[in-house]
Amino acid sequence: MTIHLADAGGSGTLAPCPHDYQVNCGNCRLNGICLPLALESGDIQQLDDIIQRSKPLQKSQHLYREGDGFQSVYAVRSGTLKAYKTTDDGREQVTGFYFPGEIVGMDGISNNSHASSAKALETAAVCEIPFTSLEKLSSLMPNLQRHFFQLMSREITEDQQLITLLSKNSADERVAALMLSISTRNARRKLSSTQFRLPMSRVDIGNYLGLTVETVSRVFSRMQKMDILRVDNKEIQILDVHGLQSMANLGS
Amino acid sequence: MTIHLADAGGSGTLAPCPHDYQVNCGNCRLNGICLPLALESGDIQQLDDIIQRSKPLQKSQHLYREGDGFQSVYAVRSGTLKAYKTTDDGREQVTGFYFPGEIVGMDGISNNSHASSAKALETAAVCEIPFTSLEKLSSLMPNLQRHFFQLMSREITEDQQLITLLSKNSADERVAALMLSISTRNARRKLSSTQFRLPMSRVDIGNYLGLTVETVSRVFSRMQKMDILRVDNKEIQILDVHGLQSMANLGS
DNA sequence: GTACAGCCTTGACGCGAATCAAGGACCAGC
DNA sequence: GCTGGTCCTTGATTCGCGTCAAGGCTGTAC
Known part of the structure; x- marks a missing residue:
């Protein structure tokens, strides 16, 4: 029996993955609900080129922590993540659950540092999308820019629904x-x-x-x-x- | 005595304003905290060109209503607005207060329709920023694109703070x-x-x-x-x- | 000035969810 | 198998805030 996954169980950030797990945006079955939505196949290829895929996160491993420098947003490919903040007195506010096809990490853009932590609730794989690359690509591809604006706006409206839920x-x-x-x-x-x-x-x-x-x-x-x-x-x-x-x- | 403001007191959307109230982004004293932040003077001029200024809203007048088609985001120039949703049973959830220099209306991007209503709490003036123009300009001006991403992200983090506040x-x-x-x-x-x-x-x-x-x-x-x-x-x-x-x- | 409407304050009471406490179910490791 | 830890459930009690009710204040129209 051979162990394939070296460096397993680390609690830090993601290690780059030597192979690509044979996945790309073009053949991913989530591409109809994920970031590539509304892109043409040529554009999808370009998006795919900037995306980094790494080995899966183990349960309870962090994708990033509150205060970490912001580099990327992440598309969930499999598994589930939770985003949460820890208050002074050590209590935890979960701000969202993220299922496959959903984007996590957008709250880090405003300050160049993550405003919350993200942790795997079960084994989970993500596609890392370096934000500066995404910005450049967005300037070139109006559909991508629009779609990303829409994704951020959706996060806002969902948060507002949660606000109403909590309040009323x-x-x-x-x-x-x-x-x-x-x-x-x-x-x-x-x-x-x-x-x-x-x-x-x-x-x-x-x-x-x-x-x-x-x-x-x-x-x-x-x-x-x-x-x-x-x-x-x-x-x-x-x-x-x-x-x-x-x-x-x-x-x- | 001459009345300058025709069409006053309408309860609908904003009427275009015949004159510009002698304000532009270049000389606006809010430009250090508003959208022009981080733009060079040439770029500010281009941004200014797409912005529409209209007559002030009276107290309790709506800027837009939940369900209205989304066309623009708005920068508050003076006065204060509240954004709110009405629940089935007629109760009101205020999702935010918007002071001068702040941007309101970003929750409309995701669905091309406003997810909440915005109403003036006192006499208020806004700068209307047509979103398609803003998108085009963003493609050309990386700083503007980035800044707008940051503004949306800030709205997300602020909503998340409110979520924590309500919940804990x-x-x-x-x-x-x-x-x-x-x-x-x-x-x-x-x-x-x-x-x-x-x-x-x-x-x-x-x-x-x-x-x-x-x-x-x-x-x-x-x-x-x-x-x-x-x-x-x-x-x-x-x-x-x-x-x-x-x-x-x-x-x- | 007076009258009225909307907004704000204060008190008495009740309810829904938090807290405190105990015990059961499930899982990993030995 | 047993043990310890984590997670989940259920019950008893407490308490913060909502609800109901009454009255005061402020501003506007006349």
Whole structure:
């Protein structure tokens, strides 16, 4: 038996990867929802040229940490990441979960340093996109520039939805909204929208939704009792989508 | 007596303004903190050429409404705006306050339609920046492209700070943090950081911070009793900055 | 001046989620 | 197998803020 992965388990930044894992934007099955969206094949090739692929992150390994110098944004290729900030008193605010096809790291652009940390919730692979290269390419490719503006704008509107959720909605509504969000994002990737495994812990969910673990757990129990969800540890099955939607009770 | 301002008081979108109010980016005293930041004078002229200035908005007049088609972003030149979303049940979530030199409307880029409404809290003037023109100019001027990326990224990090505030901090801490934020933004514009008039109502503050009017009012009373602030209706005087900071108890 | 509307403040009370506490389930390592 | 650690669940209690209610203040129109 041969060990292929040298330098495994390091907790620092990514090491460059000697081989490319035979993946490129042209043949990646996420290219319809990821950055290459709206690019023509010639342009995709150019984008592909600036992207660096490295060995996967292990569970709980950091992609970057709060305060690290900002160099790149990252497209998630597989697995899930969480972005979070740590407050003075050591508590954690999760600012987002990132699934395959989604871009993480855009909060580092404003100060040239990352405003949050990003950590793998399970084994995860990312495509590193050096930002200065992306900027140059964006100047040449209006579609890319526009798409990246749109991605940043989407991050803004999603954050604003979370703000509303935290400010106006009950614990039940918050958890229901998160389940629906995960369901929708799964559907985008042609996965089941009614049955999935949560990549994050109850603590992470609580830290994202502004709730304690106990409350999250109680909400799951309640939903199970109402036959809206079947919950088996991290396995979730949505039994009643409409029930879940009316429980989420989302504004506009 | 001659009336110069025709078409006053309309509640719709901005009417083009026949004259330019003798303002341009080159001589605007906000150009050190606004979009022209980091541009050379020749470039500033080009930026100035795409900007449309129109007559001021009256108090409570809308700049745009949720769902309106997205055409432009806006730089605040004077006065204050609030951005907000209305939930199904008619409640209002304020997503931000915008002071002179700040850019509002970036949440419309992702869907080509505004995700929130923007309304003047007092008489306010804005510079309208048509987005397609801004995109073209950005392709030609790397500094402008970068700066606009940074502005969007800052909006993201600020939203994330609000998320943390809503999720982790008490009513006292939230109000203290807002007062400090306003104080800082005043300082940026060379105004007093310790004495100012709040442009927004208690209701707006509550809708921004996820609190009720009553709670906001109680917090102000408490701060006054502790000699941290002097509150006279909308006039605020910060008596003890350090007290206010420790009350805000902000993470990282 | 008076009247009215909108905004702000203060008090009494109740509810929902945090906190505190205990125990069970699952997994990795031995 | 057993052990220890982490994660999850459930119950009892507490507390901060929302809700309800009443009244005062400010500004504007007349």
